[in-house]
Amino acid sequence: MKKLLMSAAIAFWSQGVAAEDMRMAVTTSFDNSGLADILLPAIKADLDIDLQLLVVGTGQALKLGEAGDVDAVLVHSKAAEEAFVAAGHGTHRREIMYNDFVLIGPETDAADIKTATSAADALSRVATSQAPFVSRGDDSGTHKAELSLWAAADLKVEALGPWYHAVGAGMGAALNTAAGLEAYIVADRASWLNFGNKGDLALLYSGDPALFNQYAFLPVNPAKNAKVRNDLAMKLEDWLTSPRAAELINGYKINGEPLFVFNAVAE
Amino acid sequence: MIDILDGLKSAFWLVISFDVELWEISLRSLRVTLTALVIASLIAIPLGTFLAVQRFRYRRFVISFINALMGLPPVVIGLLVYILLSRSGPFGVLNLLFTPAAMIIAQVIIITPVIASIAHQAMRELWAEYHDLLISLNTTKWQRIKTLICDGRRNLLTAALAGFGRAIGEVGAIMIVGGNIDHVTRVLTTAIALETGKGDFALALGLGFVLIGIAILVNLAIHTLSRTEREGRW
């Protein structure tokens, strides 16, 4: 009887033995896109890898890689990624796919960015009209992209007025705030399409190459500690840059619209 | 307002349809919190009782310290535990990060001060009542602690349930040390945070109502099992 209870207790409390566990830190915008739900089962089937995703901001993802707590990182912030590799935290940087950022704002479009000539021009118009604007403010890939757009428009973020709200939150939360304030915001297309609380917001401007959003895969340097599964990271990288992945990524659509464009090159 | 109604509807459908994912994260929530509760109680209740009966030099300081610990933001505790359990940290070899075990550890640290503080208060009052008698009967320290815990069990239960409440609704620390990994460390509170971030308020509220429901059920179950409301017994 005691044995029965013990094994029941163990079964209840145990985690079970994993096939091959790999941990990857990814950004919230990647998770929001829903692509993971397509890729993870395929990765399990093809590679027998249980890919565990830690969904955090870009900054935290790179920090986890630096600490060696994850085996790989998938983010979309080229400058930060290159610094990561240069510092020896990652072995190299491999581009996988891209989607784009879009400019979201209230339907009424007081700043009239629908007719803007470029992304930088659109933001200038927002600044001129002093319409409310929400920024991720969390050092994420999206945030860094937004900051580079302000720079391209020759505007200093610190000098912007109180209409500029830096919320320090993920994409969904920031979009919520923008919906509530009827504000403009830079978002990645995938998060926008998947966002459930659109309110009076609409996609007002897109297409400028400056809004290009490249995702890259960074294997964590195995020299950090014995636990880093670089072998699995390499297997995953080969898979992510294969025609199979290309098919899945290019074929992923929301409401009939494709989200990502596969652009990995063979090594 | 519409969101709240949507939330209630969402909660209703999730439960009625025996949504598999809901079961999975609910069970995991209970597993993590109940384990943390048991471990924390095993530490906190004897500690609180001991502090009530034993006089020693820095006792008042220790009591104030424990009370102050209740005010520590759980996120801070989460960060500290993360640093300790990280592969680049001192306890990395234990491989506990991003597992339910790490979440249990964080929650134990968070709720032990809560339970200890309330337990101590209850035991102090009871000790004041029993003091003369137990000393007169020549009891050992250990006998006194056992008697106080036994006779004060209703208040100790309240202390434990306070700890349970704190833990079941906690999200900051377990998000950091657990990682909110789907099918591994995702629980009700972290799922709610995730859905809120995605903008799916209805689902988030639905999960929230399920969480409240579970908390109520657990409280009811424990009170029934210990028959605290029965006349003439207490």
Add this chain to the structure above:
Amino acid sequence: MSARFPLELRQIFVRRRGKTVIGPLDLALGAHGITIILGPNGSGKTTLLRVMHGIERINGGAVQWAQDDPAQHAFVFQSPVVLRRTVAQNLAYPLTLVNAPNERVTTAVQDWLARIGLSNKAELSATRLSGGERQKLAIARALIRKPDVLFLDEPCANLDGHATREIETILREAAAAGTRLVMATHDMGQARRLAQDLVFMLNGKIHETGTAASIFDTPKTSELAAFLKGDIVV
């Protein structure tokens, strides 16, 4: 019977908050009978009893038992202390402290329940007893281990005539069975009814000691004479 007596108190004094509560005083108690400590309120009777029992810290002097076995003292407080348990469990408690075998416990509990007339309330929570019932319970609980000496601090101070009479009967039976009784009271009638020896206290000091006969018939000090007459003595 008891080799533990005689008890000698030599130059005892107790000081609290800068005031001398009792002392300096000397007292020697022999091995037999019922000693009543008599005196007005505030004369230090309670403190003296507690010193003899060993639960009050003395600031000077010595308490000397011929052969001390603290487990063979018992104490009944003025305000009865009951454990938050059933009546039967209260009675059993002192026996469980010494790991007495179950049959002995059951027999003793049944026996005493009958003697104090609470057999039908055995499973009732002790906190629901009346004042008189509680004090009877406290006395039974004190006597259940057959102590050599029983100290009582004004046990009937807050009780009505019925309860007082029942308690005095129990005490006389205990004394007849060989238990040494040392009891404080300010109730002269009770002193007359029960005392074999008397100690008269005033302002923390012992004024007179003697057998009941000598004290009541021929008081030596004027204060005692006045007290016996019913005057207020300060």
